[in-house]
Amino acid sequence: MLGNRSILSTSARLLSSRTTSRAFASSARRSQQPPQQTEPIEQPTTHFGFKTVPEHMKESLVRGVFSNVASSYDIMNDAMSLGIHRLWKDHLMRSMAPMPGAKLIDVAGGTGDIAQRFLSYQDNNSDKTSSVHMVDINPEMLAEGEKRFAGSKWVQDGRIGFTVGNAENLEFIDDGSFDFYTIAFGIRNCTHPERVVQEAYRVLKPGGRFMCLEFSRVENPVLAAAYDLHSFYVIPKLGELIANDRESYEYLVESIRRFPAQSEFAQIIRNAGFTTIGKGYENLTFGTVAIHSGYKF
Ligand SMILES: C[S@@+](CC[C@H](N)C(=O)[O-])C[C@H]1O[C@@H](n2cnc3c(N)ncnc32)[C@H](O)[C@@H]1O
Structure with missing residues (x-):
């Protein structure tokens, strides 16, 4: 007999895509310190239809x-x-x-x-x-x-x-x-x-x-x-x-x-x-x- 349980998705969203985009960390840096050169952060992306979106967002979209x-x-x-x-x-x-x-x-x-x-x-x-x-x-x-x-x-x-x-x-x-x-x-x-x-x-x-x-x-x-x-x-x-x-x-x-x-x-x-x-x-x-x-x- 099959159980009728509902289990919410727990996908791990591992970040391991072949396609990547460059997102630049910029906002949370408004401190008194002199502006610093920020390193680009590699953010995995994927497709959502013809759009490119961060990989972790696709599931909810x-x-x-x-x-x-x-x-x-x-x-x-x-x-x-x-x-x-x-x-x-x-x-x-x-x-x-x-x-x-x-x-x-x-x-x-x-x-x-x-x-x-x-x-x-x-x-x-x-x-x-x-x-x-x-x-x-x-x-x-x-x-x-x-x-x-x-x-x-x-x-x-x-x-x-x-x-x-x-x-x-x-x-x-x-x-x-x-x-x-x-x-x-x-x-x-x-x-x-x-x-x-x-x-x-x-x-x-x-x-x-x-x-x-x-x-x-x-x-x-x-x-x-x-x-x-x-x-x-x-x-x-x-x-x-x-x-x-x-x-x-x-x-x-x-x-x-x-x-x-x-x-x-x-x-x-x-x-x-x-x-x-x-x-x-x-x-x-x-x-x-x-x-x-x-x-x-
Ligand atoms: C186009 S419908 C197909 C429904 C049904 N199999 C049919 O042939 O009529 C696609 C279904 O895939 C489900 N789906 C999308 N991504 C999924 C995922 N990662 N895991 C499980 N189901 C998913 C959607 O919620 C939706 O119900």
């Missing part, structure tokens, strides 16, 4: 975005993708084809699309023992997920649990606990995707499978131009009209462009210790999204 969009998240997903995100998620589940009794951890689980598909898939195969543990850094997004499952037989049977936590540090999960790890449209929001994948490796059982559904790169130049038009004009406009929040949707679009391309991300997965089959990913809808997959052998 991302949390803010998803707090803003939580209540309109599901309807916006349908509007932005014309419902196609449902087909991508269905495809992920068919590719997973979980065995009876499988234990899934769905990280950055948000409002529970993957968790619901997983439990329904198992029910359709007459399996009443599989379970899913949803983890998300944002309590509001997770609360939308909890609302969706409230009163369901899955909650009553203890087959679904919810924890507020950071994908980069799943310290509340023991090593080798799960058969499957999923992260759908979540990893690009994380400050250190490579740490997310390393944590996935740790919490999976030997033989377990990592699966990541994420926006990716459209290679065909004509389609890529059309996709850019949709991303940079239509999606922010929809955000403004439906969610009254253009800025959060600008971030979501920009964050897609900052995420590594398919083969680069496949290498991050292999570097964490996973074995990939073939090139390690499958493109869907011309590479608009890709499913990356790796096994812990």
